[in-house]
Amino acid sequence: MRWKECTLLLLISPDSVDEALDCAKAAEHLDIVDVKKPDEGSLGANFPWVIREIRDAVPADKPVSATVGDVPYKPGTVAQAALGAAVSGATYIKVGLYGCTTPEQAIDVMRGVVRAVKDYRPDAFVVASGYADAHRIGCVNPLALPDIARRSGSDAAMLDTAIKDGTRLFDHVPPDVCAEFVRLAHEADLLAALAGSVKVGDLGELTGIGTDIVGVRGAVCEGGDRNAGRIQPRLVAAFKAEMDRHAQEYAATVATAS
Numbered sequence: 001m002r003w004k005e006c007t008l009l010l011l012i013s014p015d016s017v018d019e020a021l022d023c024a025k026a027a028e029h030l031d032i033v034d035v036k037k038p039d040e041g042s043l044g045a046n047f048p049w050v051i052r053e054i055r056d057a058v059p060a061d062k063p064v065s066a067t068v069g070d071v072p073y074k075p076g077t078v079a080q081a082a083l084g085a086a087v088s089g090a091t092y093i094k095v096g097l098y099g100c101t102t103p104e105q106a107i108d109v110m111r112g113v114v115r116a117v118k119d120y121r122p123d124a125f126v127v128a129s130g131y132a133d134a135h136r137i138g139c140v141n142p143l144a145l146p147d148i149a150r151r152s153g154s155d156a157a158m159l160d161t162a163i164k165d166g167t168r169l170f171d172h173v174p175p176d177v178c179a180e181f182v183r184l185a186h187e188a189d190l191l192a193a194l195a196g197s198v199k200v201g202d203l204g205e206l207t208g209i210g211t212d213i214v215g216v217r218g219a220v221c222e223g224g225d226r227n228a229g230r231i232q233p234r235l236v237a238a239f240k241a242e243m244d245r246h247a248q249e250y251a252a253t254v255a256t257a258s
């Protein structure tokens with residue numbers, strides 16, 4: 001799947017089998033179920049058996065993604081963990097390049113992941129994820145991600161926030177820089193994914209930017225609380241409805257302008 005064929009996809013991140021069952025209830029309103037363990041970090045990795053149970057719990061036509069963690073610069077360790085996620089049933093493998101301080105380190109890690117995952121499952125989709133608030137944790141710059149993804153053979157470049165303290169994607173990477181991120185990803189024939197306490201009110205901007213995947217947890221949890229709240233199927237449906245509304249408005253604007 002390449003960007004020219006895509007519309008905006010909604011990725012939702014449950015943290016347990018129970019929450020994944022709630023996602024399954026809202027399956028018609030989401031595109032990707034993303035297994036993570038938020039108490040182990042922004043892209044915290046969950047147990048293999050949880051990935052497997054969630055794969056079994058959601059409809060077969062919904063891809064299951066799994067985060068491999070906020071990983072250190074340890075290419076062998078990370079490659080092995082990524083293979084574990086793939087063997088457990090995930091077809092989207094997301095790696096948070098938390099411990100990589102240079103693009104070269106990040107490419108090293110992602111090359112190992114791509115080889116480990118694609119040797120096992122050639123059609124798996126590998127996502128190189130950086131952090132919008134990289135300046136707070138000292139990892140690679142957000143705009144370096146598309147090139148890291150391209151040079152490592154990954155399929156997508158993503159940004160999320162590392163520190164979930166209420167600050168949001170656009171607080172750290174303003175919309176015009178996110179647009180440049182998406183442009184660079186598309187130029188490299190990659191999908192672009194954006195996340196980080198994204199709210200319904202950000203969808204107009206995200207649609208205009210042309211991102212391919214928007215990742216969400218807090219906005220579809222009860223009370224907007226990604227930790228204490230649980231994913232609500234009705235909030236997933238409402239979020240998707242807003243995405244569709246913005247997509248239609250944007251398409252109409254483009255059609256009028258041309």
Ligand SMILES: O=C[C@H](O)COP(=O)(O)O
Pocket residue numbers: 011013034160164195196197198215216217218219226
């Ligand atoms: O991959 C997406 C993340 O889980 C986003 O979580 P968040 O919306 O709570 O920041």
